[in-house]
Amino acid sequence: MNSLTQDSQKAAARVGLVSDSITIHGGKPLRGRVEVRGAKNLVTKAMVASLLADTPSTLKGVPEISDVAVVSGLLKAHGVAIDSSAPGVLTLDPSNVVGAHFAEIDAHAGSSRIPILFCGPLLHQLGEAFIPDLGGCRIGDRPIDFHLNALRAFGAVVEKSYQGIHLTAPHKLVGADIDLPFPSVGATEQVLLTAVRAEGTTELKNAAIEPEIMDLIAILQKMGAIISVEPNRVIVIEGVETLRGYNHTAIFDRNEAASWAAAALATGGDITVGGATQQELMTFLNVYRKVGGEFDVLEDGIRFWHPGGPLKPVMIETDVHPGFMTDWQQPLIVALTQAEGESVVHETVYENRFGFTEALNEMGANIVVHQSGLASITRRVPRRPLEQAAVITGPTPLHGADVRVPDLRGGFSHLIAALAAEGTSTVSNVGIISRGYELFIDKLRQLGADFELPS
Ligand SMILES: CC(=O)N[C@H]1[C@@H](OP(=O)(O)OP(=O)(O)OC[C@H]2O[C@@H](n3ccc(=O)[nH]c3=O)[C@H](O)[C@@H]2O)O[C@H](CO)[C@@H](O)[C@@H]1O
Numbered sequence: 001m002n003s004l005t006q007d008s009q010k011a012a013a014r015v016g017l018v019s020d021s022i023t024i025h026g027g028k029p030l031r032g033r034v035e036v037r038g039a040k041n042l043v044t045k046a047m048v049a050s051l052l053a054d055t056p057s058t059l060k061g062v063p064e065i066s067d068v069a070v071v072s073g074l075l076k077a078h079g080v081a082i083d084s085s086a087p088g089v090l091t092l093d094p095s096n097v098v099g100a101h102f103a104e105i106d107a108h109a110g111s112s113r114i115p116i117l118f119c120g121p122l123l124h125q126l127g128e129a130f131i132p133d134l135g136g137c138r139i140g141d142r143p144i145d146f147h148l149n150a151l152r153a154f155g156a157v158v159e160k161s162y163q164g165i166h167l168t169a170p171h172k173l174v175g176a177d178i179d180l181p182f183p184s185v186g187a188t189e190q191v192l193l194t195a196v197r198a199e200g201t202t203e204l205k206n207a208a209i210e211p212e213i214m215d216l217i218a219i220l221q222k223m224g225a226i227i228s229v230e231p232n233r234v235i236v237i238e239g240v241e242t243l244r245g246y247n248h249t250a251i252f253d254r255n256e257a258a259s260w261a262a263a264a265l266a267t268g269g270d271i272t273v274g275g276a277t278q279q280e281l282m283t284f285l286n287v288y289r290k291v292g293g294e295f296d297v298l299e300d301g302i303r304f305w306h307p308g309g310p311l312k313p314v315m316i317e318t319d320v321h322p323g324f325m326t327d328w329q330q331p332l333i334v335a336l337t338q339a340e341g342e343s344v345v346h347e348t349v350y351e352n353r354f355g356f357t358e359a360l361n362e363m364g365a366n367i368v369v370h371q372s373g374l375a376s377i378t379r380r381v382p383r384r385p386l387e388q389a390a391v392i393t394g395p396t397p398l399h400g401a402d403v404r405v406p407d408l409r410g411g412f413s414h415l416i417a418a419l420a421a422e423g424t425s426t427v428s429n430v431g432i433i434s435r436g437y438e439l440f441i442d443k444l445r446q447l448g449a450d451f452e453l454p455s
């Protein structure tokens, strides 16, 4: 069994997903309503933030996804008492934070990227931290140099070993001036979670300002932190000695919402995404409209549908917020296989995020991924050294195939392609999808998808 399949089976087991594959009979529009809850990319960080307090926190809107299970396991290993008896609500009590045993941490190694964010909170609480190997989607090298350099700037001593990373704070952590080479989401969160209790002031330049980061800042402010978001990606944090627990409802998952929107378009369907709001999806909504999709912003969600007639090709560049999010391109590309003409999707955030298109080509799509010579394709000069572009020529009818999920968003795009395709497809390794899509099998059923799970 290869490691991707192992990752998938572990993720499936964490959320009680009984099957790691699904057989889909496609060609049927998805119609109905699904609810999205808290964002994977906020909830897990909010859980880590609870470690910084001296009283319990309450987090609401928590989805049943395997990344939440991984972070719960790591927090429990560090002595945080977690009550999850109320659906979608976690109370996290950090009164007895302790160093974890290696075996307990190692059980979660390679499953998510969130462990790296434990550094600052554990250094503040215990004076040391041990971080196991990171996981997350394999979509590029994903180095952590910005994180470690920032931690060093606060005064942490970093020692790497083959088992993980050991950090100590021989003297107190002190505020620092940090200028990120790229507005990294994770590194911005690393700085926030460390600076809030460091002595003195931290100025972070070239910070990421994704909505999930703004929600994390809101949480930290509720806890007693002093953080100001200034123009031009500058965030200033005045350290405080202690923080208290928070009570917060997580921002909705805009990546899940965009995925269901793309599913409506690709299958010729009509899906209302309950819990989605317009502000966080503005860039996505503009592109959705340009492609030919319709949407209606409701009081309690957004309705997305295919109005009939041909879809139009588009040119997109993924970017940091407020640009077109890199996690949105995979589901949308399935819809673009049905647009009349040539679309170009230029990936500027990760250097290897089009692996999923191979399976779409097996299903009949015409997608060519270019590693170089991008200027001639997109008529622009690359901004980062390792950019890729995918050229999608449509419309091409999709047909069923047996495909394996390579990563979270690519995997969801495989589900959408199978739902849109004529004939039967088997999608395996679907456990990976449960890292970020809550109860997706139940939601597919609600939307009238025709599928079977192996008995
Ligand atoms: C759990 C979570 O929130 N995941 C999201 C987060 O990932 P994550 O926080 O890992 O992504 P980053 O924003 O940090 O990465 C952006 C780019 O910066 C590079 N980089 C990052 C850190 C570093 O130390 N060195 C470095 O070179 C990365 O390789 C990548 O090319 O933001 C990404 C960009 O919106 C999203 O696709 C992910 O869904």
Ligand SMILES: C=C(OP(=O)(O)O)C(=O)O
Pocket (backbone or CB within 6 Å): 040, 112, 113, 135, 136, 137, 138, 327, 408, 409, 436
């Ligand atoms: C890349 C993603 O997540 P992670 O950073 O957790 O791998 C994602 O959510 O698409």
